[in-house]
Amino acid sequence: MLFFLKLPSLRIGWFFFAEFYLLEFRVSYDFFVSIKLKNKTYIRKQPILTKKSFMTQILRSFALLFATFFSHQITAQATGNFIKGSIGFGLTTPHHNEENLENISGFGFYANAEYVMGLTKWFSIRPYAGAVFTSTHDDVIKNPEQYKAETNAFFLGGKVRVCAPIPWFAAYLETGIGASIGSFKTYTYHINEKKNGITPHIPISFGLALGRKNKFDIAYSFYSSLAVKQSFGAISAGYSFPLHR
DSSP, X not given: OHHHHTOHHHHHHHHHHHHHHHHHHHHHHHHHOEEEETTEEEEOSSOSSOHHHHHHXXXXXXXXXXXXXXXHHTTSSOOEEEEEEXXXXXXXXXXXXXXXXXXXXXXXXXXXXXXXXXXXXXXXXXEXXXXXXXXXXXXXXXXXXXXXXXXXXEEEEEEEEEEEOOTTEEEEEEEEEEEEEEEEEEESSSOEEEEEEEEEEEEEEEEEEESTTOOEEEEEEEEEETTTTEEEEEEEEEEEEEOOO
16 A cells, blocks of 8 residues: 555645645635624625635646656656567558448558667657568458458668656657568559558657556557558557666
8 A cells, every 4th residue: 555655646646636625725714714603694705815816826736736747757757778679469551541441451460679769758769670461351241342451561760759758657659750661552442552662651659658667668550651552550569678788
């Protein structure tokens, strides 16, 4: 029990609760207190806590909350160099919004590795490399036209991460530029693209870095390739290994 009370996020919650409770008590006391005297009730006509002081107290409470919250946030991300490995459920979708998209999209395997250069508590540079292998299920009943969106390729590139750290739950956004080499097929009612070779892509990821030192990672990542009018990516989980100097 004592361990949970020591968590940074819970300490912030208790601080905010106490500050808000004291504020509510002062408002209640100043505006609603009454004095009974000789079987009569006299309501104070002029409140002690004016509207201006009331707003000042609210701003003070939130300012203190933000200062305390930010002081914990700056320790939620680690700087330095890391190796991050991810594995997940691969997915390929066409760029056009097609009917029966779940029957056209390709599903499979995804793996990715990154060399992390944590420059600040909230910003890092990440060269990456990985592989994705997806295929569309051949269902002549649900997909009689045999439409498909498939990727079998290796990829690499560079990206940056901008993180809004929260203790134990650091939300982030990543983007950059890279290239893929392999086989790409996008065949739908609106698209007919097939290519073997190298294509550029733009990676975009949304995720959460979890844990006391944010070593665990869950993310939704996709790599948009305009040349073959498809995006491949994954829902993945990862772990970061620090590199000791």
